[in-house]
Amino acid sequence: MKYHSTRGGAASVTFKDMLLSGYASDGGMYLPESIPTVSRETLLAWADLPYPELACQVASCFIHDSDVPPADLRQIFVQAYSTFSVPEIVPLVHKKDGLVIAELFHGRSLAFKDLSLACLGNFYNYFLREENRHMTLLVCTSGDTGSAAIEAVRGFDKVDIIVMLPRGRITQIQELMMTTVLDSNVHVYRMDGSSDDIDVVVRDLFGDPAFVEKHNLASPSSLNFTRVLVQMVHIFYTYLQLCPAADGEVEIICPTGGAGNVTAGMLAREMGLPVRFVCAVNDNNVLSRIMDSGECNLGDVHVTLAPAMDIQFAYNLERIWYLCSKGNSALITKIMKDVDNGKVNIPVDVLNAMKSAIKVYTVEGDEEIKSAIKRCWDENEYNICPHTAIGVAYYYKHSKDIKGPSAVLATASPLKFPEAIEASQVPVPSSERMNQLLRSPVHHVDLEKDQDWTAIVRAKIEEISKQKPS
Template identity: 35%
Template sequence: MQYVSTRGSAPALDFEGVTLAGLASDGGLYLPSEWPRFSEAEIRAMRGLPYWQVAVTVMRPFIGDSLTEAELTVICQDVYAGQFHHAAVAPLVQLDQQHWLLELFHGPTLAFKDVALQLLGRLFETFLERRDQRLTIVGATSGDTGSAAIHAVAGRKRSEIFMLHPKGRVSDVQRRQMTTVRAPNVHNLAIDGSFDDAQAHVKRMFNDGDVTTTLNLGAVNSINWARLMAQVVYYFTSALQLGAPDRAVAYSVPTGNFGDVFAGYVAARMGLPIERLIVATNVNDILHRALSSGDYSAAGVTPTITPSMDIQVSSNFERLLFDLGGRDGAAMAAQMRGFEASKAMQLTNAQAQGAAALFSSCPVDQIETARAVQQAYQGAQQIIDPHTAVGLGAAHALAAAGAIDPAVPIVTLATAHPAKFPDAVERAIGVRPSLPSRVGDLFGREESYVELAGDYATARDYVLEYAAGSKA
């Protein structure tokens, strides 16, 4: 399996190469050169398998010769049979006759990012040992990626991580899950500005010769294909439980950077019968505007009770546009140059029509978010976090509008444990969720992080000064 850049001019790489590279050298994102596809019989044969075994089956075609099946099996068993606090890894919970929750928060940091990043940490170490190299990981987080990535690589001898988060714009639990990890290879950086600013700094470092000639850079954000690949698996496991391939399933996905819902698109391209993918946004609704009217124009970021979705530039949307636009790298590069210059872009007819065939979108404001928290609690005694509530609110809205057949189950991705956002949950239902005992005394631990100005040069210079992974 070879991987190509969405912008057409970076060299094609194998799976090991794209895992360690993260962002393509031309600024694009890597995608498989073709989509592997399962037959209905092959999907049906996955029924009843443990999560780790479905993971091996689904991911194997993407990995090619970079790992043997035996090597992949050992990694998946270690990760999915040992690092999660539910035997199913990603269990389904029924809310009513049509609506379900897919709980993705049973990993070490209580968020869906663990499902991919626990695997990515193992892949990094395996490939770096093989190459006898070190890796300097730079990442940006709107909350959950940072803690999941840090927990995946803390203490590993061949990786170090610099994680940028927007100061004051993540929850206390999210921040402490990053800043209380005391390991010499972990660096937490709180920058002035938004997540979009932090993400822009990270992307720029990958194309900054002063950085790339000094350090071997790696990425843990969903710009890294390996992370996105791992997220495809739980679409298969959940759909199988609900009758796939003999029954189609719809998914509602709380969406910020478009990685999680794009994993659903990949699953559909692989043959999984997905009726609809609902892109659920908060008031920072650039993706809703893009999917409903073709207008992909960034505005200012409005802080909300769903901080992980307070995003205006969704990196993985480029992957979708490339695939729907005929995989024309030169055209995609020109389209993205225009967007990066003006922060505005109009989808082509092919992109808009292709997206409409599978995607719907729905913005959910903070009042509607609180109402969805209340509905889950009153109707099914389920306490959900506000991000999950955005997804559930969108699912209810589209079902009520008749956009989804009542016979089709709608699965809302429950992306974080409610105790990560206790204030918002308590305001909605009067109950303050508690952190699971496995998290320990999070608020009794000492924090360690560095505050930086919001400009690019300050972040770059800090990484260059304190990184140990020099190529020299």
């Protein structure tokens, strides 16, 4: 299996080369050259597998034995999921009125990102130690990716990680889960801007192939296809928990920021998994406007109770459009040039292909988020985070119209969002770990709007390379 760019202008690469990279050299995003199919018989065989074994089976569809031998692949997943706090890894909880929640937040950073990043860290370690090579990871985070990526690689001698977060736009706990990590290979920048503003730095640096190659620069965000690949596992797992006979369709409700989960889901659907999706968003995300007409202009991002979703443009849309255009790289290149100029214009056939698998629900502001949090507590004595609440809000409003099983993906623990829980007038959960964070020393660098962020981060990468040459 090789991987090629959505824009068609870069050479195909191996799994290892894709893993140890970010954007393709033509600015596109990697996808597998072919998508394998799974039969109902295969799904039935997978239905009772423990989560780490299911991960091996799904991943082996895309990772050849010559890239990672089966025994090594199994060890990577077993080791990654051994850090989770519950044996099921992803428990499904059943609540009043048929609400089903898939809890994706039992890893070390208490967010769904751990499911893929714990594995990604082990893949990095596997290949870098094999080659005695150093790598620098560059992360733009809207709240949870940064802490999950840090937890995956903190203390590694072969990896340094630079995390850029939007100062004042995430919760105190989210920020402290990054700034209190004092390992010498972790470098955190707090920037005076939105996640979309910070993503410009990532695109600028990965847009310089010579710089990327010289400094072994890579990304652990979901622009790295390995993240999307591993996220496919919880899509398969949720489906098989709800439909173990593999004889019907399941609706999966995805709180959506960068659209990594729904991209993973679309690939699972391409493989033959009978699933459809609801992208639950706030009004920062342009998805609802795109799905209405295929067109929209990008604008400003405002702060909401769901900070990880305060993203204007979900960058994984590039992959979804590629899949829905049947691999039309020329079209994707044109679409993305328009996006770079602040406009989105999607052809009708691509839009219709999206609508056949995805619908979008836009929450009616913070008040509906708080209402969903409160109702879920009042009816179940069960706390949900504000992102999960957007998916739950959709379920509360449309449950009578849903045909067949459905589940809301709970993307983060409510422990990370005490402000939103308190604003919803329900008991605020706490833990000794959260209390300890509030007392811990911090280390970070602040960058202001008038500074050249790209130049500063570029210089930091060069400094790291001098100290830790490959």
